[in-house]
Amino acid sequence: MPAVFPFHAVQYAQAVVSRGADVSPLVAPPYDVLDAHAKAVLLARSDKNIVSIDLPHIPAKELGPPAAYAAAADTLAQWVRSGVLTRRNSPVMFVYRQAFTFAGRPFKRTGMACTLAVRPFGPAPGGGVLPHEETFSGPKEDRMALMKATATQLSPIFGMHPDERHAAVAVLASVTDTRSPDFFARTADGTLHEAWALDDPATIARYQSALADEDVFIADGHHRYTTALNYLAQLGGAHDLPPDHPARRCMFVLISMSDPGLIIGPTHRVLGGMAGYSRDALGSALAPYFTLTPVPGSLQSLHEALHAHGAAQPGRLGLWDFASGTGVLATLAAPDPLAQRFPDKAPAWRTLDVALTQHLIVEQVCQPLLNAGKPVQWAFPHSVQEVIDIGAGRELGSGGGKSFSPQLAVILRPTPLESVRAVSRANLLMPQKSTFFFPKLATGLFMNPLA
Structure with a gap:
């Protein structure tokens, strides 16, 4: 040091x-x-x-x-x-x-x-x-x-x-x-x-x-x-x-x-402002990369399912559709889907939940396929309750505003401390808001x- x-x-x-x-x-x-x-x-x-x-x-x-x-x-x-x-x-x-x-x-x-x-x-x-x-x-x-x-x-x-x-x-x-x-x-x-x-x-x-x-x-x-x-x-x-x-x-x-x-706590993502977004359109666009498993019940039920069965498995996210009030577990099915785009990054980086969210779900699916190539709007809540409040309009969240209309929440697990150490020592950087x-x-x- x-x-x-x-x-x-x-x-x-x-x-x-x-x-x-x-x-x-x-x-x-x-x-x-x-x-x-x-x-x-x-x-x-x-x-x-x-x-x-x-x-x-x-x-x-x-x-x-x-x-x-x-x-x-x-x-x-x-x-x-x-x-x-x-x-x-x-x-x-x-x-x-x-x-x-x-x-x-x-x-x-x-x-x-x-x-x-x-x-x-x-x-x-x-x-x-x-x-x-x-x-x-x-x-x-x-x-x-x-x-x-x-x-x-x-x-x-x-x-x-x-x-x-x-x-x-x-x-x-x-x-x-x-x-x-x-x-x-x-x-x-x-x-x-x-x-x-x-x-x-x-x-x-x-x-x-x-x-x-x-x-x-x-x-x-x-x-x-x-x-x-x-x-x-x-x-x-x-x-x-x-x-x-x-x-x-x-x-x-x-x-x-x-x-x-x-x-380390999680930093979830709430996305909105996507002109072509729907639950079905998102599911079709994600099908080549993820296995989507419906989780009955509330957003809290989705959060609990994410941390329960297979919680240590990399590439596992919760997706919540605000319009229908339904959630799915997204489990990575494609082998290393970011490898072609980021061949210089270590596999440990490419399979981070936050990297998959930013570079696959947002940049390869939501922006080009569901929003005509335009940037999506973001909020970065740290708790399930904050996600609920943003969806209900009780809280705007960072990146929100009067025009921010929440459509999709990506529920994430905390980034492990060992991942922080490994990525840092590999001289790599995680996406913004990867750790809390x-x-x-x-x-x-x-x-x-x-x-």
């Missing part, structure tokens, strides 16, 4: 001066899961919530006006001047633990907030930084404008590392088992976020040693890491930056892949100054 370091964190002052401080009103989820309503709810709790700075423009999937980013920078500077935020004099790492419930079961997930030497994506001697998903251009432009205006990395990137000897986990436990957290927050999803500031050189050295020669896999934050690369390149083009310049380091929360709380790591890291617990 690239070298990891403590950093001169910028934090809310009360998290530094008040032991056991509750900073719940001040933190936010990552920018890319928030809309205008969610921002307003956060600001109603506190006008000093980090969302004032981290989400100056909505939607963040596209570049906003320069005034929005200038206002965010002004707010950050004013909060530092007035003492709302403070910068630590000595560098620290933070042990960061999240306690949460997923699928009715309690979990804890623990990582280390630190900075990582910025290097290009890809394998490297001593460990590389490996992405697993494709990215969009708009969010990278938005994050770059915000980083340039504030000279601050406002939220950590979620990284994973193998930790097969459990050495990193042992270092984290040596902190969490011996003292209470220095500050905490509870977010709207019920997750408890706890953090321990770590400035002990010996413990930091043990952690750095535990990560030697390990790859880091980006779980969440591909756009933000690309932004860090671009920011460094722009600064380096104008200045001869010293080796320890803050812009050469990027803030991560690093979590062991052996942590039992490392949970739950819960999200909180923004506002600590920030990384780049000036």
Whole structure:
């Protein structure tokens, strides 16, 4: 892994001066899961919530006006001047633990907030930084404008590392088992976020040693890491930056892949706006590739069937037709149907449920055969209930809108963690929205100054 370091964190002052401080009103989820309503709810709790700075423009999937980013920078500077935020004099790492419930079961997930030497994506001697998903251009432009205006990395990137000897986990436990957290927050999803500031050189050295020669896999934050690369390149083009310049380091929360709380949830697809779509037309178009088995009952019944019989079989999807309220299990029948189109991709990539959905169902069936070659409309819900709400018009979903008319839901299983590792190490990228790591890291617990 690239070298990891403590950093001169910028934090809310009360998290530094008040032991056991509750900073719940001040933190936010990552920018890319928030809309205008969610921002307003956060600001109603506190006008000093980090969302004032981290989400100056909505939607963040596209570049906003320069005034929005200038206002965010002004707010950050004013909060530092007035003492709302403070910068630590000595560098620290933070042990960061999240306690949460997923699928009715309690979990804890623990990582280390630190900075990582910025290097290009890809394998490297001593460990590389490996992405697993494709990215969009708009969010990278938005994050770059915000980083340039504030000279601050406002939220950590979620990284994973193998930790097969459990050495990193042992270092984290040596902190969490011996003292209470220095500050905490509870977010709207019920997750408890706890953090321990770590400035002990010996413990930091043990952690750095535990990560030697390990790859880091980006779980969440591909756009933000690309932004860090671009920011460094722009600064380096104008200045001869010293080796320890803050812009050469990027803030991560690093979590062991052996942590039992490392949970991946599904990201389903809801498709619509297809002029030639019908249940029968879809069935005929998919017949060369899939065996379609009707599943009586509700959408929840389809979801349960997907996870029951043959649940580990690759190439197995649930398809729900909103007009008729019926579902089928689609089981891959054709041998490796993406091989001809993607001969350079590994079989493990070509049989991913998300790859089959994107490159076979959408790009080879829905768009050309059911929508005259035009792009379909998308939403990306994470739960069956969200799919139901989108179908009933109670929720639009990302990618939706007033003109979005849901026709088809593709119900997916979570992408396995081993698939993420294998695809990343093969230097391949999954389609966008292939993984949903739950819960999200909180923004506002600590920030990384780049000036």
